[in-house]
Amino acid sequence: MTSRRSSVRLCCVFCAVLSGLLLLLLSRGSVLSQATAQEQPVIEDPAKPAVKTKERYQTKKNHDPNGTGKFYMGREIAMVMTFHGAPWLERPEREEEERLSELVRELKLKSGQVVADVGAGSGVITMMMAHEVGEKGKVLAVDIQQEMLDLLGDKIKDRNIKNVELVLGTDKSPRLEPASIDLALMVDVYHEFEFPYEMMLELSKALKPGGRIAFVEYRREDPQVPIKLVHKMTEGQVKKEIGQPEFQLKWKETVASLPRQHVVIFERREK
Numbered sequence: 001m002t003s004r005r006s007s008v009r010l011c012c013v014f015c016a017v018l019s020g021l022l023l024l025l026l027s028r029g030s031v032l033s034q035a036t037a038q039e040q041p042v043i044e045d046p047a048k049p050a051v052k053t054k055e056r057y058q059t060k061k062n063h064d065p066n067g068t069g070k071f072y073m074g075r076e077i078a079m080v081m082t083f084h085g086a087p088w089l090e091r092p093e094r095e096e097e098e099r100l101s102e103l104v105r106e107l108k109l110k111s112g113q114v115v116a117d118v119g120a121g122s123g124v125i126t127m128m129m130a131h132e133v134g135e136k137g138k139v140l141a142v143d144i145q146q147e148m149l150d151l152l153g154d155k156i157k158d159r160n161i162k163n164v165e166l167v168l169g170t171d172k173s174p175r176l177e178p179a180s181i182d183l184a185l186m187v188d189v190y191h192e193f194e195f196p197y198e199m200m201l202e203l204s205k206a207l208k209p210g211g212r213i214a215f216v217e218y219r220r221e222d223p224q225v226p227i228k229l230v231h232k233m234t235e236g237q238v239k240k241e242i243g244q245p246e247f248q249l250k251w252k253e254t255v256a257s258l259p260r261q262h263v264v265i266f267e268r269r270e271k
């Protein structure tokens with residue numbers, strides 16, 4: 001009897017030791033897998049910008065009354081000109097003040113090219129470029145205001161122009177096909193972009209390899225240029241913002257012959 005009792009006790013002790021060992025092994029295993037998970041490197045998505053949107057843009061209470069109070073790379077973003085400003089874009093004296101014909105000539109467009117007029121407004125420059133690229137070419141007129149596109153739509157209908165397409169973009173994307181554009185032009189537009197970084201990523205992708213992107217901005221270096229400060233940009237600031245490596249653009253030339261604006265041109269790097 002006594003020996004049976006002691007063998008039962010021995011069996012219980014053995015079972016307890018065995019299950020203890022088992023528990024220990026299991027718990028060690030889970031600690032190990034946790035450690036392995038912690039040690040795994042975080043793989044960054046190369047398509048994702050390294051800096052978060054909140055950090056990229058800052059808002060300040062004290063700012064230029066003509067600006068938005070939103071800053072990007074040390075520059076205050078200007079307010080978007082609404083479609084009520086279209087008559088100012090169409091003013092007859094604009095040719096004399098800004099020499100738009102010379103600007104378009106300096107772009108050296110070729111027949112058959114596909115160009116985007118980003119922030120086309122009522123389409124003053126779209127119409128001029130449509131003439132340059134001819135019927136084999138195309139101008140994609142992009143704007144975020146449907147009212148602006150409607151004004152341009154009426155013009156192309158009246159004049160029976162077939163090589164202009166209207167594109168309603170968003171504040172973060174021009175909605176252009178990748179690698180489809182020979183030249184993207186922005187006349188008095190870039191400084192108004194609410195999300196310049198996001199727009200530039202998209203615009204750069206839309207360029208063909210070797211395609212160009214031109215920024216026409218009122219010269220901030222020149223106090224004589226009669227335009228509000230937030231609507232002007234220095235050449236240095238344009239180069240600083242556009243030269244960021246993720247855009248894959250390299251500076252090509254700056255046209256300095258216009259009376260009020262400079263034309264800063266970059267080229268999409270070949271892969």
Ligand SMILES: C[S@@+](CC[C@H](N)C(=O)[O-])C[C@H]1O[C@@H](n2cnc3c(N)ncnc32)[C@H](O)[C@@H]1O
Pocket residue numbers: 080081089118119120121122123124125142143144145148169170171172173174186187188189192193194199
């Ligand atoms: C001052 S107007 C210039 C219009 C035209 N480029 C010209 O010089 O006659 C600026 C235009 O840029 C447009 N715009 C602002 N942000 C934009 C964006 N993210 N994408 C496309 N257009 C934009 C505005 O709606 C406005 O029509």
